[in-house]
Amino acid sequence: MRQVTHIFRKEFNAYFVSPIAYIVISIFLLVTGWFFFATFFLFNQASLRTFYALLPVVFAFVIPAITMRLISEELNVGSDEILLTMPVTALDVILGKFLASLAMVVAMLIPTFAYPLTVSLMGQMDWGPVLGGYVGAILLGAAFSAIGLFSSALTRNQIIAFIIGLAICFALTLIDKLLYFLPRSLLGVFAYLGADFHFQNIAKGIIDSRDILYFVSVCFIGLYAAHLALRAKQ
Amino acid sequence: MIQVENLTKYYHTLCAVDQINFNIEKGEILGLLGPNGAGKTTTLRMLTGYLQPSSGNIRVKGLSIDKHTLEIKKILGYLPESAPLYHDMLVFDYLNYVAAIRKINGNQKMARIRHLADLCGINEVMHQPIGELSKGYKQRVGLAHAMMNDPEVLILDEPTSGLDPNQIVEIRKIIKEIGQQKTIILSTHILSEAEATCDRIVIISQGKIVADGSAENLKQSTGGKNLMKLSVQNTDFKTVQEALSDIPGLDDITRVSETDGLLNVNLNYSSTADLRPEVYRRIKETDWVLLEFHQETQSLENIFRELTKEN
Numbered sequence: 001m002r003q004v005t006h007i008f009r010k011e012f013n014a015y016f017v018s019p020i021a022y023i024v025i026s027i028f029l030l031v032t033g034w035f036f037f038a039t040f041f042l043f044n045q046a047s048l049r050t051f052y053a054l055l056p057v058v059f060a061f062v063i064p065a066i067t068m069r070l071i072s073e074e075l076n077v078g079s080d081e082i083l084l085t086m087p088v089t090a091l092d093v094i095l096g097k098f099l100a101s102l103a104m105v106v107a108m109l110i111p112t113f114a115y116p117l118t119v120s121l122m123g124q125m126d127w128g129p130v131l132g133g134y135v136g137a138i139l140l141g142a143a144f145s146a147i148g149l150f151s152s153a154l155t156r157n158q159i160i161a162f163i164i165g166l167a168i169c170f171a172l173t174l175i176d177k178l179l180y181f182l183p184r185s186l187l188g189v190f191a192y193l194g195a196d197f198h199f200q201n202i203a204k205g206i207i208d209s210r211d212i213l214y215f216v217s218v219c220f221i222g223l224y225a226a227h228l229a230l231r232a233k234q
Numbered sequence: 235m236i237q238v239e240n241l242t243k244y245y246h247t248l249c250a251v252d253q254i255n256f257n258i259e260k261g262e263i264l265g266l267l268g269p270n271g272a273g274k275t276t277t278l279r280m281l282t283g284y285l286q287p288s289s290g291n292i293r294v295k296g297l298s299i300d301k302h303t304l305e306i307k308k309i310l311g312y313l314p315e316s317a318p319l320y321h322d323m324l325v326f327d328y329l330n331y332v333a334a335i336r337k338i339n340g341n342q343k344m345a346r347i348r349h350l351a352d353l354c355g356i357n358e359v360m361h362q363p364i365g366e367l368s369k370g371y372k373q374r375v376g377l378a379h380a381m382m383n384d385p386e387v388l389i390l391d392e393p394t395s396g397l398d399p400n401q402i403v404e405i406r407k408i409i410k411e412i413g414q415q416k417t418i419i420l421s422t423h424i425l426s427e428a429e430a431t432c433d434r435i436v437i438i439s440q441g442k443i444v445a446d447g448s449a450e451n452l453k454q455s456t457g458g459k460n461l462m463k464l465s466v467q468n469t470d471f472k473t474v475q476e477a478l479s480d481i482p483g484l485d486d487i488t489r490v491s492e493t494d495g496l497l498n499v500n501l502n503y504s505s506t507a508d509l510r511p512e513v514y515r516r517i518k519e520t521d522w523v524l525l526e527f528h529q530e531t532q533s534l535e536n537i538f539r540e541l542t543k544e545n
Contacts, residue, residue, distance in 0.1 A: 006331065007335075010323075010331050017322055077321070079318045079319060081284055082314060082318060082376075082379065085307060085314075087304050087336070234284060
């Protein structure tokens with residue numbers, strides 16, 4: 001576990017040493033802030049519903065950008081050879097990098113606390129869905145980080161890693177919006193596969209074990225696939 | 235210290251390393267020589283646990299690498315070819331990170347980093363980003379990384395590749411210094427480097443070991459032509475031929491030059507036996523004035539070319 005901590009620290013610091021963290025956080029706040037407040041006054045409701053409706057799509061773009069360099073850069077530079085010949089396992093590497101990207105997602109979400117605080121000044125806020133939404137956002141961020149890490153482990157080209165990650169995250173976000181085209185018998189399965197479907201459940205303030213299990217499962221599958229992809233290079 | 239048994243590595247259908255066997259003793263500096271694509275780097279990567287062998291086994295201090303990978307990694311230090319480091323990190327931060335991974339704690343950590351900075355000559359670049367360093371300095375940082383845990387076995391993949399002559403001399407000096415206490419495995423295709431730094435040389439070609447021994451032994455044991463040079467006065471070429479041509483094992487005698495009474499001849503032979511005593515005895519029986527008499531063993535370049543010519 002100590003090795004995971006060292007790798008986590010190194011990767012998390014790397015985000016803030018380079019301009020990546022500042023650019024990603026700025027773009028995230030700009031996009032979510034703009035779309036949230038553009039329609040906020042039209043609804044005349046003190047809730048973060050618009051923000052949470054938008055979040056999975058924004059995450060589907062932003063999180064693969066955060067994770068794309070994590071392994072593919074190591075493969076491209078060859079530093080994976082240095083890392084994996086020190087006394088660490090491939091699992092330590094995957095977990096350390098996953099936690100770093102998740103911490104980056106949390107760092108990205110922290111400034112958005114300004115939204116509920118601002119909104120609460122304008123009207124009576126129901127804090128249950130707000131907190132549920134943040135829990136859901138962290139779970140969604142974790143699931144997308146695991147997928148991003150997997151796509152980063154597939155290739156040494158960061159752009160390709162980003163596109164693969166984006167495609168998978170986007171597919172999971174939109175899958176429950178495309179149910180019209182599917183046979184009735186498959187509706188339940190495809191609705192269950194949708195990340196947005198589970199996220200919106202939690203964002204209502206209802207923390208259901210099925211939704212948590214979904215995000216934990218996506219995390220596990222993503223991390224296990226990333227682990228296999230990294231091991232396959234050996 | 236290290237036993238390599240029937241080590242084989244396939245990349246899909248390409249056999250990069252083909253059933254190689256060798257042992258390395260404690261405190262030995264072993265040079266792994268071979269042309270490009272011979273399988274040197276693949277062998278080293280398997281020795282470090284980075285690549286898994288397709289078959290065969292590696293034992294380090296009696297521990298099998300497939301079962302005790304982590305334990306073996308703890309006693310190994312490895313510098314990959316062209317030192318692929320994290321370019322956006324400062325040298326100090328990088329060494330600090332490596333020390334943490336190597337589980338070197340607080341006080342010891344700073345002392346160790348300082349010692350390595352002195353040994354590898356990187357004190358002046360400790361607070362520079364690795365990406366801005368020259369190739370020579372990157373190589374030194376890579377060496378410091380490899381030696382962080384004071385490893386019992388140090389594996390260096392082409393440590394002087396791409397360096398200028400001054401940097402090569404400096405890196406070799408560091409390797410020699412470390413080699414007094416450590417077991418070192420060094421891959422290179424620079425023959426003079428192997429000859430200058432290694433106790434033993436293993437030549438690999440097309441994934442197979444084609445020679446194994448000290449540079450001197452390799453020169454003597456290969457089946458190529460050997461040469462003895464003779465400079466004499468007070469005789470002529472015909473007399474020399476008559477006196478020496480029936481020495482068992484001697485193939486032929488060639489005249490190099492004959493000027494002002496000084497005769498230079500080459501005695502060519504392929505025998506592995508030492509012909510010098512017999513040649514000397516024959517000369518002693520004559521009244522020739524012997525000015526020069528020495529045996530020239532094959533150069534390592536010739537042996538290397540001979541053994542790897544299929545490439």
